[in-house]
Amino acid sequence: MTSSTLKRCMSPMGTEDGKRVKRDSLSKLTDKFMVVRGRLHQLSSSSPNKENVPPKESTKKRRFRVVNVEDRNYYVGALYTLTTNLGLLSETIHIAIDLLDRFLIVQPITIQWLEVVSIACIWIASKFNETQANLEKLRVKQILQQRDRKGNWSWHHVLVIECQILKRLSFRIIHPTMLSRYQRQVADGKISQLDQAHTADAHYFLDLTLLDATFHTFKPLDVLEAISFLSTKFQPDQSFDELESRLREPITRFFFLHLKIQQELLDGNKLHKALHCKHGDMMSTTWQLKAANIECACRLCAVPAVA
Numbered sequence: 571m572t573s574s575t576l577k578r579c580m581s582p583m584g585t586e587d588g589k590r591v592k593r594d595s596l597s598k599l600t601d602k603f604m605v606v607r608g609r610l611h612q613l614s615s616s617s618p619n620k621e622n623v624p625p626k627e628s629t630k631k632r633r634f635r636v637v638n639v640e641d642r643n644y645y646v647g648a649l650y651t652l653t654t655n656l657g658l659l660s661e662t663i664h665i666a667i668d669l670l671d672r673f674l675i676v677q678p679i680t681i682q683w684l685e686v687v688s689i690a691c692i693w694i695a696s697k698f699n700e701t702q703a704n705l706e707k708l709r710v711k712q713i714l715q716q717r718d719r720k721g722n723w724s725w726h727h728v729l730v731i732e733c734q735i736l737k738r739l740s741f742r743i744i745h746p747t748m749l750s751r752y753q754r755q756v757a758d759g760k761i762s763q764l765d766q767a768h769t770a771d772a773h774y775f776l777d778l779t780l781l782d783a784t785f786h787t788f789k790p791l792d793v794l795e796a797i798s799f800l801s802t803k804f805q806p807d808q809s810f811d812e813l814e815s816r817l818r819e820p821i822t823r824f825f826f827l828h829l830k831i832q833q834e835l836l837d838g839n840k841l842h843k844a845l846h847c848k849h850g851d852m853m854s855t856t857w858q859l860k861a862a863n864i865e866c867a868c869r870l871c872a873v874p875a876v877a
């Protein structure tokens with residue numbers, strides 16, 4: 571074989587092969603996406619011959635289990651950190667997580683798809699809510715693309731899933747989030763303007779609503795009233811007994827989540843570190859988060875605050 575034939579074999583065919591492999595994996599992905607979903611539903615709702623399933627089969631089933639609330643909460647914690655460190659606007663982060671939650675309702679997915687679906691949601695929300703200049707300045711696409719080194723997906727997968735998400739949600743990206751409802755209430759004068767520390771507290775609680783799917787089970791207006799109470803009237807030694815019962819549950823949930831995250835931060839757990847980086851310094855003494863490791867090199871901490 572001459573060096574020129576070798577060259578021909580290696581370069582153009584290599585690219586073609588690469589394209590074919592990508593195409594194949596892409597079509598496999600889309601097939602899998604629909605088929606796996608259908609199969610999984612049959613498996614989890616009605617297990618045909620339970621006794622006859624060999625042990626290997628049941629391990630396989632666990633690997634392909636549908637995303638549950640714990641998976642969702644854990645992933646949203648990681649997503650919150652990723653998007654906050656990227657420097658995206660709070661609105662963009664709330665839109666991205668709202669897209670993810672709405673998609674998971676209409677299209678249950680298995681655990682191995684959660685990362686790529688989450689990245690697609692961030693990408694849709696970023697394109698929708700951030701300016702082109704900001705997307706470029708923050709290098710959003712490049713940073714999201716870098717994540718495929720850790721996962722078993724490529725950017726092509728993200729684009730395929732992006733179409734799936736938009737189709738399944740009938741292209742409705744605009745949808746009320748807890749943050750947009752809060753902003754509307756402030757604009758309408760239903761929530762009074764707060765000082766800087768109390769505003770930071772309110773925004774911290776708004777972000778907490780992302781991290782626990784339980785907040786979806788409460789009425790949004792009750793959650794907003796709970797946030798308003800916690801960021802203005804709450805006293806550390808206060809009993810929750812005098813509160814209206816509709817507010818007691820969301821308030822207890824916030825309280826529980828706050829204590830859990832505070833303890834994690836003191837233990838040096840980094841899952842919710844971004845909450846501290848974003849809100850920590852500005853919050854009131856009542857709620858201010860303390861972290862074990864004060865030194866942080868994340869994008870938020872590295873950029874000095876504008877005075």
Ligand SMILES: [Zn+2]
Nearest residue numbers: 847866868871
């Ligand atoms: Zn930081």
